[in-house]
Amino acid sequence: MPMTGTRARDAGVAAARGLALGGMSLIGSITLFTLTVVSIGLIPIGVGVLTTPALLGLIRSHADRRRLLAATWTGTGIPVAHRPLPERRPGVAGRAGHCWMLVKSPTTWRDLRWLLIDMTAGAATALLPASLFGEGLFGVLLLLGLWKPVVRAGGGYWYEFVRVDGWGTAALAALVGAGWIAVGLRFGPSLIRVHFGITRSWLIPTREAELGERIDRLTETRHDAVDSSAAELRRIERDLHDGAQARLVAMGMNLSTVEALIEKDPAQARLVLSMARASSAEALSELRDLVRGIHPPVLAERGLGDAVRALALRLPVTTEVEVDLPGRAEAPVESAAYFAVSEVLTNAVKHAAADRIQVDVYHVEGMLRISVTDDGRGGASTGAGSGLSGIQRRLGTFDGVLAVNSPVGGPTMVTMEIPCVLSSPKTSSC
Structure with a gap:
């Protein structure tokens, strides 16, 4: 009985989440795809130059939101594969060049292809759990007397393969409906995972595209590293x-x-x-x-986990730190991660007006992953002039990436990933 109750609760949660995802797919993805295609088509007459960058930014935010839900709801990791949006130079020429860089980016076309899949196969898999329950519930209601007004209105009613015209056929329809409910109980959560699996397969780049983007990013970040070293x-x-x-x-x-x-x-x-x-x-x-x-002494002596804990202790905001690192990364990687976390925490205290901050540091699948979540006012972005853009450049030196999900009103979640291997023995208490 407890197992059945747990399965029913999980299926109900899956149906509710499926409805939310279906709405995002049918409303958000269709709207963004349509507007973006029209906007790109209007680039030759100049109108699209003004609207396309903003729409592509919304698409990336839409995809990042799906990544966050995938990780939160099913534990499905969808890497942030896109490069940071290029900074726009002033003037008409700068705006046009900025738009052209976005349009020719492989990431743009990959996101557009994902929108097409999301509004079709993605929406279908998301809505299926709720549809199974709805269809099954209707079949059960037929046995409770609903078949009478339905039959009177239409002179007969087909429920699936059963023609309902009396109590006997209504009972058979209810049996079929109970079967649909059972299918929903069994496969509802799996269908949500299938939805995110489809999303993942279309949002991650091909191996060739990933290598091309990595080369471009490393070329850019090499110059940033030289400039940063000189400034330091x-x-x-x-x-x-x-x-x-x-x-x-x-x-x-x-x-x-x-x-x-x-x-x-x-x-x-x-x-x-x-x-x-x-x-x-x-x-x-x-x-x-x-x-x-x-290079903070605690970082050199105790490792990244304890160094981040020391940072948290100095903050005027309640900060919880969870660390799961089975070893030590190389010193340059630890240093970059430490100062990136430090800057994100400083931003949360100074600009987000947060009351609580959660920091998670762990290593999985060859990636050092750090997430900083605060309950502040939100609205953070990685645009030009933002402190987060500096963090992007710092992580880019190590082929790392940064993703920001910060709706207005909060909460804000900043996720950082750096590919690395933990080869040193564990020396901290994390």
């Missing part, structure tokens, strides 16, 4: 010059003054010596902060 070196030089170096120079001057005063005015010499000691303490503190900004 300039920052370190500036911090040393304006901070620790200035403190050490002041300390040296104070010690020279002490040498001159120690015989003539010991009291004044002790005062200057105290100032020198304070300068040395400040210089040491600034050097430690600088080292922590380059």
Whole structure:
């Protein structure tokens, strides 16, 4: 009996989820496909240049939403295969170039093909669990007297292969209806998994397309890595010059003054010596902060899991961290992941007005996956000028990707993936 109750509950949940997915497929996918095809067709006269980028952005958001539901409802992982939207240069030429880059992207046509499948096979598999229940329930209702008004209205009624014209045939129809309900109980959750399986098969790129996009992305991120390294070196030089170096120079001057005063005015010499000691303490503190900004000691000593936990402890917002890492990644990968998480958490605190944050760090299928979810105001994006675009470039250096699902009003879920192998022994408590 408990098993039957569990199966009925799972089937009911599958039917409800199927209705939601069917609505997304029939309304969202059809609308986006139609508008986008029309918009692309209007590019030669200039109108499509204005509308196509926005619509393609909506399609990507639509696909990302389906990825999130696939992972949440069935545990089906659908990798984020598209590259970040290119930043638009100012002016008419920049807008046109931006539109052209989007239209010629293989990702655009892959998403459009998925919309076609989603509005047909995707919608059918999503709506089938609810349809099975609805059809079965109607058959049962025929036995409860519904057959009388139906037969009077039409002079006879065919339910599946049964012609209902009396109590006997109504009972047979109810038996067939009970069979449809049983099929729904047995296969409803599986049909939802089939729906997401279809989605996955059309959203992930072919091997050739994946390699082509990876080469392009690595070429771009190589330049970003060089620029980032140069900027980081300039920052370190500036911090040393304006901070620790200035403190050490002041300390040296104070010690020279002490040498001159120690015989003539010991009291004044002790005062200057105290100032020198304070300068040395400040210089040491600034050097430690600088080292922590380059590579935090807790990250080097304890690994990514404990380093993220240390980040969470310093936040003014309740933050839960779940870590499942059976080993250590290479130091550059850990460093990139750590600073990416740090920036996402900073954004959640500063801009999202979140009250609660959940961080999940785990390694599966050769990927280091990190998700940061907050209950803030939402509306985050990876567009130009956003801090998330910098995280994209940081992860791209390691062939990693970032996906953002942040509807207005929240919640926001930022997912980061970096391909890596955990080859070192486990040294943290995660």
